[in-house]
Amino acid sequence: MNINRKEEHERPRPRDGVTVKECGNLIEVRYSVNAPPETVIQKLTAELYLDKRTGEVKAFRHTENRAEDKSSVAQSLCRLRDLINTNVTDPDRVLWVTLTYRENMRDPSRLYEDFRRYRQRLNYYLDKQRQPKCEYIAAAEPQGRGAWHLHLLLLFPDKAPFIPNTEMARLWGQGFTKTKSLKGVDNPGLYLTAYLGDMELTEAVTAGQFQAAHIQEKAAGKAVVKGARLRLYPSGFNLYRCSRGVKRPQVKQMTEGEARQVIRDAPLVYEKTIAVLNSEGETVNIINYRQYNRARVEEETAPAVASGKTEA
Template identity: 55%
Template sequence: MKIERLEEHLEPAENCEVRVKKMGNITEVRYMKRTPECSIQKLNKDSYVILSTGELKEFEHTETRAENLTSVSQSLANLRDLLNTNVTDASHCLWVTLTYKENMQDNKRLYQDFRKFHMRMLHYLKKNSLPTYEYIVAMEPQGRGAWHAHLVMIFPDKAPFIPNDTLASVWGHGFTKTKPLKDVDNVGLYLTAYLTDMELPDVISSHGKIIYRDLKAVSVMDEQGKKQTKAIVKGARLKMYPPGFRIYRASRGIKKPEVINCTEAEAMEEIGDAPLTFERTIKVMDDSGQGFNIINYRQYNKARNFQQKGAAEANGG
C-alpha cells in the first residue's frame, strides 16, 4: 500500500457524508472519495482479494514495530487526539518531564517507576489538601539508549504550584523539569513533536546519517527564557521505539474523542466560526500504483478564534 500527498484539495458538496471528530477545541473533518479504479478489496487484517482476477493474497506484516512506522505513527496520532480532547485550558495543566540520573534503558522498569511515582504524587496532594489530577504520560527514547517520561497532569481547575524540588523528590530517580503550556493552542501536536523529532547532533550520534530534506529549523526557549534556533530532524525518533511498546498510557478519567458521521453542511454548522488551521489530502494506492480512495482531512481550532478575538479587543478592534 502506498500513500501520496496531493496538492489539490477535495471540496465535498453539502450533502456528502463526512466523519467529524471532536477533540476539545479542535474539530477534524474527514471526507473520503472512492475512485472507480479500485483494484483490491480487504477481507481482514491478513488477506485481500484482487478484484480483476479473484486471486486471494496475504498482506506482508512487518516483524517489528521499529520497521512498521505506520503503527508507531498511528499510536502518536491517537495520543495527539487524547491530549487535544482533554487539554482545553493550559492553566489547568502541569507538563512535567521525568528523567533518570543514570543511563536507564529498561522500558519495563520505566512504567513501574512511573506507577509508583503516581501513587506517591497522589499521597502528596492529599497530604497538602491539593486537588487530584488525571494524567496522560508518554515515554521517549533517547539517542544514547536511555528513557524518560513526559507527563501531563490535568487538574479540574487551575493547576497548583508544585516546586520542582518536590517533584524531583517524589520521583526519586533523577531530575524533573516543568514547562508551561501557555500560548499553545494545539497541545497534542506540540507535545508529540518531542516524541518524534530529534535535534541534529543526537541524530548524527545515534543514527550515523541523516536525510537532509527532513531537516527543519525551530525556535525554542532556553533555560533563561530566551529564544534560540535549533536544527531538528523530523520523525527521526520513530525508529527507536521497540516492537510492541506502549508509547503512552492514560488515567481512567481521560476522555476519548467524540466521533460522528453527518453531512458536510451539518459539520460546518457544528464548527461555526472556528478557523481552518490545517488541511491535507492524500491518495491511497495499492502496490500496483492504482488509487482506490482519496481522503481529505481538515482541522478547525476554536481556540485560535478566541486568540484572534482577544488580540483584536486588545488593539481596540
C-alpha cells in the first residue's frame, strides 16, 4: 500500500459516517470513503503472529531501535498526544517538570525505577503539605549524548501547588529539575511531543516547536522536521507511562451532521486528505482527517468578554 497526500479535501456529507475523538479541547474527525480493510494478522505471542490470508504462523521481525519501526512509534506518539490533550485542559492545574541526571545515565530500566521512588517521596511530601495527590504522565527522552531524562506532567484536581525547584530537585535526588508553565499552549500534546518523531513542518510551527537547529527535509512533497532521537530508543521501549487515574479520550461513531453538533463553533486548526493506493497504483480509499480546537474559541472571545464588548 502507498499513501499520497491530496491537495483537494474530500469532505463527508451530513449523513456520512465519521469517527469522532474528543481529547479535552481537541476534537478529531476522521472520514473514510470506503470501510477500512480487515486486519490481516493476529498476534499470537511476542515472537509469532498468524497471517489470516494464508493461515501461516510467522515470526515477527524485531528491530534494534524505535526509529526502525516508524509505524509503532507513530502510534505511540499519537496515544501520548491524546492522553496529554485529554488531561491538560487547564494549565493552572498542571506542573510540567523535567527530571535530569547529573551523570551520563544510560540505563532505561534504572530510569523508571528512579522515577518510582521519586513518586513515593513526592506523595509523602504532598501529604505533609496537606495537598492532594496527583495523577501523572511521564515521557522518557534520551539526550544526544545518550543520557536519559524525563518530561513529567503532574495533574492536580485543583490549582497546582507551588513547589520550589530546590525542593523538587531534593525529591528527585538524581540531578537537576526544571518546572515550566503550559499557559498559552492550546495544543499541549503536540507541543510536548514535537521533538520525538517526524512531523510535518506546518504541525511543528503550530505547536511552537520548530527551531532552525532542526533538520528540515522533503518527504512525499512536504517539508518534514526530523525526529533524530528516535534511534536512541531501544526496541520495545515504552516512550511514556501514566497513572491509572488519567482520563482517556472518548471515541464515538456518528454521522457528519452529529459531529458538527459536537464541534459547534470550535475553529478548524488542521486538515489533511490522503489517498490509499494499491500495488498497481489504483486508489482503494480516501481518508479525510480534521482537527478542531475549542481553546482557540476561548482565546479569541476572552478579551471581548472581559471588556464587555461583543461583535455585532
